[in-house]
Every structure is written in C-alpha cells, then in structure tokens.
Amino acid sequence: MSAVQEALPAVRGSRDAIVRRFALTDAIFHGMTRAAAILVLVLLGGVAISLFAGSWQALSTFGFSFLTSESWNPVTEKFGALAPIYGTIVTSAIAILIAVPLGIGIAIFLTELCPRPLRRPIGMAVELLAGIPSIIYGIWGLFVLAPFLQTTIQPFIISVFHGIPGLNSLFAGPPYGIGLLTSSLILAIMVLPFITSITKDVFDTVPPVLKESAYGIGCTTWEVTRRVVIPYTRIGIMGGVMLGLGRALGETMAVTFVIGNAHRISTSLFAPATTISATIANEFTEAVGDLYTSSLVALGLILFVITFLILAIARYMLMRIDARTGA
C-alpha cells in the first residue's frame, strides 16, 4: 500500500506528460483539418472572384442584355449568352428526363428483385459507365451514335410526326445526326451511374421493418416500392437527380462533339445547338481580343452560378434525408 502511494507521483508525472502530448497532437490534427477545409472555401472564393473580374468587361459592356441576346458575333463583337444558356438547360433537362426513370428502375431491380449472383455484375457494369472518359463518349457519339440516328431513327421520327402541328416543329429535319437530342442521349448515359448509385444507397436506408410490415399485410412488390420505398426516400432521390443534373450541366467534351455548336435557338430537337461549356471549349483558344475573351469568361461565370445553385439544392436535400434516418 505505502509502496504504491510512493510510486504514484512518478506515475502521475509521466501520465500528465502523455496527456499533454495527446492534447498537442489533437490540436495539430484539428488545426490541419480546419486549414484544409478553409482552403476549399478560399479556392472557391478565388475562382468566383477571378471569374467575376475576368467577365467584368463583358458584363459592363452588354449589361443585362448579355443574358437576353441571342447574337454571338466575334466579327462585330456583339455577344449574348441566351443560345448557350438555352442549350445547356434543355440538354441537361432532357438527359435527366431519360436517365431518372432508367436509374430508379435499375436501383429498384438491384435492391428488391435481383437474384443475388446477378447483383454484383450489374452493379459493377453501371459503375463502369461512370469510369469511361468523356472524350470517348464524344468520339463514340460522333462516329457511331450520330450516323445511326441520322440514317434510321431521325428520318423515321420526322416522317411520323410530319403534319402534326407542334410535334412537327419539335422534330423537324434535316437529320444531321448531331444536335440537341443526340447530346441529351449521351448525357443521359453519362449521368445514369450517378443517379443509380445514389438511389440504390438511399433505398438501402429504408428500415426493413417498414417493408416487412407492408409485405405482411399482403402488399405486392410494386406496392411496396410505390407506397413505402419511394415516398420514404423521395428527398434522397431528388438529391441524386440534382447531382446528376450538376454533372450534365458542366459536361464539355462529349457534348462539344455531338451538339453541332450553332449559336441559335431553334424549336427542333434535331437542330444543332450549343452549350456554355461547349462554347468555351471551342472558342477560348482562338479568342483574340479582350471583349471576346471576357464574354467567354462571363459564360463561365453564368455556368458557375447555375451549377452552384443546383448542387446546393442537391446537398440540402441529401442532408434532410440524412437527418431523417438519424445517420
């Protein structure tokens, strides 16, 4: 007993030292992670500021008309962003319209219906789609998909809707093979894995007891999916959709190859159009003259703002589902 009491101060001394050391490493760790987090904010702020500074000349020259004018004329230096904004939003929207039902369908199949041995290969195949570089999608779109659409699908659709008012202008020729719809299709394939994997993850958050109860009172798989799983994960699915949308809005290379790069707004989905990122990729290297360059940077700023808003909404929705599941 007394021997132990005599030994205590020594032990306590070394213990204090150890605790101090732990506190110090913790403080360093804390500082470093915080610095990393702040760095992201600084970078984002820096990007926003330099985009704003770079586009100032264009914004001050054209003012609000930059957003409403369709003219994009490097010769007379009259620039307006309406055609690329329109193209960006329309291609992304159509891509989402195609990819969401597909993605949700795949996710339901994988979580509810798929026989176990098939689950991994199908899941892997979908994930692999995300790994294909966008330039490959672009070249494949230009050399394989576009000629196929041009010779088979487009002439057929044009002849079917010919003479139906409204639809005939939505699907008006000539069939170039490249255009709004072709890039929407490519985008749909590109965002599919994102939507699928997020949807699959949120489906997995549904408590089994809910599903089992539903099955217990005699629901079919369709009813369980429709009345239990989807309502429970609605916000999470929306978050996944928004992430996919963010990806579609910014996609550059694949779209540049297949959209037809025409600064025009036309009613036909087969007509060539352009998007913000395609315009920048196409014209930045050859843009001689300050106002031209500045207008391209201003396009970048617009895309930055659009994407930022979309992603912020997506994050908010995913956060709400996390809060609900108590994760």
Add this chain to the structure above:
Amino acid sequence: MRHFIRSTAVAIAMATASTFTLSAAMAADLSGAGSTFIYPVFAKWADTYKKDTGIGLNYQSIGSGGGIKQVIAKTVTFGATDKPMSDADLEKNGLVQFPMVMGGIVPIVNLTGVKPGELVLDGKTIAQIYLGAITTWDDAAIKALNPTLTLPSTAIAVVHRSDGSGTTFNFTNYLVKLSPDWKDKVGSDTAVEWPTGVGAKGSEGVANTVKQTDGGIGYVEYAYAKQNNLSYSKMLNAAGKVVEPSLESFGAAASNADFKTAKNFNVIITNEPGDATWPIAASTWVLIHKAPEDAAATGEALKFFAWAYKDGKETAKALDYVSIPDSVVDLIKASWKTDIQADGKPVYAGE
C-alpha cells in the same frame, strides 16, 4: 481518321523525343505555340533538325489565338498564327511577323453520283450556300456552273468549323471578297456568326460530318482532303478559269501574291490573280519579339526557320504544303536583320 492517327503518332513521337532531350540534357529546345494548321510540318522539320543539330522544338498546337496570347506573355519564343496580326497590334506588343508556309483550303461535298473533282463552284455561290439562300443542289446557280452534271434535288447540309480556326478565317476572308452580302451580314474572322448549318469540331469533325451527311458541304485544308480521299470540288478563280486544287495551283497563288510592298508581310492569299491560281490559299505566319529578352533563344529559332526555308522544302511538299518562294524568303531574312535586334546588333547572323 488516318490523318488523325498519324498526327497522334507524330505527337507521341514528339513527346518521346522531347523527354529524351530532357534526359540527355542537351542544348535548350526551341519553344513555340499556336496554329494547328502548321503543326504536322513543324513536327516533321523538328524531327530532322534535331538529328542534324541536336536542338529540338517544343511546339504546342493550341490554335492561333492561343499562340498569339502565349508569345505576348513571353511564355514561348515564337507564336504561329493563320490570321496575320494588324500593324497596330504588332507595334503595341513589339512583335514582327513573317510567313512560314502556305497551303490551300478546299470545299468538300457529299453528293450521290458526283465523283471527286467533278463539281465546279465559285465564291459567290458558296457564299449564297453558306448564307442559307441556296438550299438545294439543283439550284439554278449551281446548275449554271455545272451544265454537264446531273445534280440531285437533295437539300444542302452546310457544315462549318465550330472551334475558332485559321481555316475559317481564310475561308470567310475569301467569301467577303466575292460576296457583298456575306460582307454585310457575316464578315470574316477565326469564328463568325454562321447564318445556317452545323458546326463540327476540328477538320476531322467537318470531314466526318460531310462524309456522313448526304448533300453535305464543308471546307478543310487540302492535306486533310487529300489524305482522307474526300470528295473535293473545283473552283472558278479570279481570272475566270476553272482550277483543280493542287500544290501547283496553291504555288501559283503564292507567287502572284505581292509581299514586296505589303507592310509586315500582311498579305492574305485568297482570290489572287493568275490563270492557274487556286482562289482559297492560306499562309501561316510566325510571330516573334523585336527586342527579345532572350536573344540567344530567338537567334536559335531564326536559325531553325532559315534552315526550314532552305532544307525543309521537300518535307513540306510531302505533307502537301507549299514552301515560301525564294524571293520572299530573301525579303524575310533582310527584315530579320533590320527588325530583330538585341544590344543594337541583329540577333540572326546568318547569310
């Protein structure tokens, strides 16, 4: 596609060559950036020149606009552009420019039953097609130029470059000279506001879109059309003669161009006079600083250019470029002596 693969192979070869230089730590490489049009011949020249002298060339083909920006920022020793800089801009940035090589631009078409080189077009008609005023191949204006051909009533699918390009600059420059309508409505630049048609990225994009579209028309560099066996058209030139695209007809355009009186060698060789002249020829200019900070690097670059003018003729021809005529080369070398100086002495001390 073959051209694409070949240029990729050249790029890989260049990349390997340049890494090899780095590891060998030999004399400093020349650095340049700009025109994609001149890239294949630069790559080939650089390859031979490196074997001869041990000095390599690091040339980034990022487009003329990029080349201009980089040479102004002094990140490279020289820039290369398909669109000459204006006198005021050269003055402002302390640059000189001189032509390095020439080539031709040809209209390509995709018409069932019309073989390569059978169709004849002229500038006015092409302008009307690209304005969207002529919409079918059996239009009276096209028929008048081709009385012996049976032309289909296919709709014309207009294809243009979507990326800014020197090819577009020269092509539209020609249309401006031939068509007042085009001049008023569109104008000429590396990128313009196209009234109609679809944009394709790069020459390979234009070529492919035309190949895939029945009734398509586009424009590409001659080398590209020739190496890919595209269906090109003949042209009616300023002298009213029908000419085939060939190195001879581009050469005729070059030799009829008046470089002697032009300030800063600023001559666009479209619609030049002469019976044998191809009407849409194009040059690529090199841009370099008048009072270089690194006189040694500039001197080495000029040495390489002098070598290319003299010993690179065969290489240029093999790749379907036209060399700068000797009379013009003499003018260029004389201008180097007077214009490009450091410490009051000419940077280039060649012959």
